[in-house]
Amino acid sequence: MTRPLRAEPPATRSRDMRGSAVRLLKRLAPQRRLTVLVIALAVGGIAIGVIGPRILGHATDLLFNGVIGRELPAGLSKDQAVEAARARGEDTFADLLSGMNVVPGRGVDFTAVAHTLLLALGLYLIGALLVWCQARILNVVVQRTMAAMRTEIEHKVHRLPLSYVDGRQRGELLSRVTNDVDNVQSSLAMTISQLLTSVVTVLAVLVAMLTISPLLALIAVLTVPLSLLATRAIARRSQKQFVAQWTNTGRLNAHIEETYSGFTVVKTYGHRAAAAEKFSDLNGEVYRAGLGAQFLSGLVSPATTFIGNLSYVAVAVVGGIQVATGQITLGSIQAFIQYVRQFNQPLTQVAAMYNSLQSGIASAERIFDLLDAPEESAEPVAAARTAGAGRVAFEHVSFGYRPGTPVIEDLSLIAEPGSTVAIVGPTGAGKTTLVNLLMRFYDIDAGRIMIDGVDIAALPRQALRARIGMVLQDTWLFGGTIYDNIAYGRPAATREEVYEAARTAHVERFVQTLPDGYDTRVGDDGGAISAGEKQLITIARAVLAQPQLLILDEATSSVDTRTELLIQQAMAELRRDRTSFIIAHRLSTIRDADQILVMESGRIVERGTHTELLARHGEYWAMARA
Known part of the structure; x- marks a missing residue:
């Protein structure tokens, strides 16, 4: 019995962005040592990058x-040169000269300039190496x-109840x-790298600016709150668009998987245009959500x-005035302007990174929804020891897929060891549910439900x-x-055992x-083999498994009459000394069953052998006539 799929509506906003981000970062804990090393390398590389402008500023001062100094008369001291400038009425030049480390009559010390530039170059090379190692x-x-998250998801999927799937x-x-895992991976790599670099850079540059001029540092810092407010206002509007983008991407992938899996049916019934139209609608939703998210975050x-x-x-402007008045040197203002660029660049990067962060958090929430989904009920601490030939007993069993909507009600039956129990009834009677x-x-x-009293x-x-x-109506073959x-x-079976199982299930007949x-x-x-041949392969698989109990759910529905007869012979051999349950619509496949159960609306309305029924x-007789 197949339940209808529950379509998930598109999410409109992230439920807990901060909590999901913290939960995602906590997953780095097993790599804490490498994470600390990454932080140390980032601090080292950025510290060297911050020192660089001061060194270049010093080179500018030397020049x-x-x-x-070359234009001033030799033999004068700096103070004398300043006094001489004031005496000529050149107060602005005198103020500038007072803030400089100048020696009248001495030109550019190119050796000192070269050494300073080589020092800066060496430091930049070391910084680049540290940043490369960090990356x-x-x-x-x-x-x-x-990789650990993918493994956790894989294990989680196997612990999920069938109802979830x-x-x-x-x-x-x-x-x-x-898709969501890949998106989280790219977002996490970009976010950690840029966020770590940006935070350390801002702090280091701020300290460097304060050492040059607290006033100029204050001017630079005043714009930070404005940047944060602008980022927050835009991010609030783009956040829900990213959630909708990845939710709609999931819906689009579901449609693509469904269409391609049933491609033959789609073409046979002429639904190509309808499938294309639905694809266009879903693709349009992804486009609109993605366009809105990227447009807003791009602002x-x-x-x-x-x-x-x-x-x-x-x-x-302010720095130029301070240089002119001798409060700061030209090299220092040059370094400070570089620091302003370095200070603003991380803020801009963080703002630009925010769209990637929101996209990654939206995907992370979808993954966490899967990881947090209720699992199958807890397993017993230890396996109960069982011994016996396979006696199965259903004792007053009731079940419903949804509360208040029973599918099976107060059902009881006993399958003796080695017997074959056939289950028949209309579609939706509860046969597959059993x-x-x-x-x-x-x-x-x-x-x-008891097996051998357990x-x-x-x-x-x-x-x-x-x-x-188990052999199902829907066959499954892996690549x-x-x-x-x-x-x-x-x-663990030998090749001869595999071949023997293939011969028993008549697979060898077409394999040759x-x-x-x-x-x-x-x-x-299935590739180039038919549906009936696929069924034979799955039956051979069950033969090789040598199970104690056997379930055949419409196992011969996809084979022709001649092959069905061969399969019945093989199944008769396979069922020997095994308790078997057969679900079938063809009464020819269950005539020899030891017990036939006729189900209707989740209840057994008749039971007995073919002849007795x-x-x-009654119902079985009516089915046989039909």
Whole structure:
């Protein structure tokens, strides 16, 4: 029985951006040593970058002092030169001269200038090396963190109840595992690198500016609140657009996966135009959300750049006045202007990074939703020991996929060891649900299910399912060879055992016609083999597994009459000494069953052998006549 998928509506805003960001950063904890090293390298590289402008400013002072000193008469002291300038009425020049370290009559000391420039060059090379090392190590930290997240998601998916997977479109679920994880990875790498660099740079540059001129530093800092306010105002509007973008991307991927998986059906029934129209609608939603998000977030960088330029102009004007009055040297104002650029650049980078951060947080929330989803009920601490031939008992079992909507009500049945129980009934009667409960894909609401006197709730799911072989109506083959797909039932089996299982399921009959035989590669779509041949492969897989219990859910629905007869013979051999449950619509496949259950609306309305049920002229008799 198939439940309708529950479509998730597009999210309109991030629920807890700060909390999700903190939770994401906490995942770096296992890499704390490398993270500390990244921080240390960042501090070292940035410190060297901050020292550089002061050194270059010193080189500028050497040049400027030499140019001015060469024009002054030799033999005078600096103070005498200042007094002489004031005596000539050149007070502005005298103020400028008083703030300089000039020697009258001495020209440019090119040796000192060269040494200063070489020192700056060496420091910049060391800083670049430290930044390169930081980037490489940060990449390792992020990659390890994301690899751990992918592993956690993989394990989580296997712990999720079947109801979670059934209630969502597969493409949307795949989008969380692939697209959202990739987006978080790129966002995390960019955010950590820029955020760390920006914070350290701002602090280091601020200290350097204060050592040059507290007044100019104050002017530069005054624009920071304006930048933060502009960023916050724009970010609030773009944040919900990023959430909608990735939610709509998941919906688009779900449609693509659905269309491509059923491509033959889409073309057969002429739904190509409808599929294309739906794709266009979903693609348009992704486009509109992405365009809105990028447009709004794109306003952040120009806004913060404009505000930063205001401080740059103010510093240039005030700084020029201070140089002219001798309060500061030309090299110092040159260094300070470089610091203003360095101070504003991180703020602009952080603002520009904010759109990537919001996009990553939106994806992280979707991943955390998956990781926080309720899991299957807890497993027993230890596996209960079971011994027996496979007696199965349903005792007053009730179950519903939704509260208040029962699918199975007060159902009881006993399958003796080695017997074959056939389950028939109209679509939606609860036949497949019965099997899902036996496999513990879903937990029952009331009653209990026993195998050899042990409640299956006391068995670990893996131990329970290891005892059961299952052949479904919907066949599944993974990308690999026919041999690999059969051996999937028992990987430790020898090649001869695999071949024997193939012969039992009559797989060898068509494999011999294939150019590569058992080495023919197939995929989930079956490749060049037919639906009936795919079914035979899955049956061979169940034969190889040698299960204690066997479940056949419409296992012969995709094969022709002749092949069905061969399969029935193979199944008869396979069912020997095994408790078997057969779900079938073809009554020819269940005539020899030891017990036939007729289900309707979640209840067993008739039970007995084929002959007994026909003699009653009830529901089974009506089905047989139909």
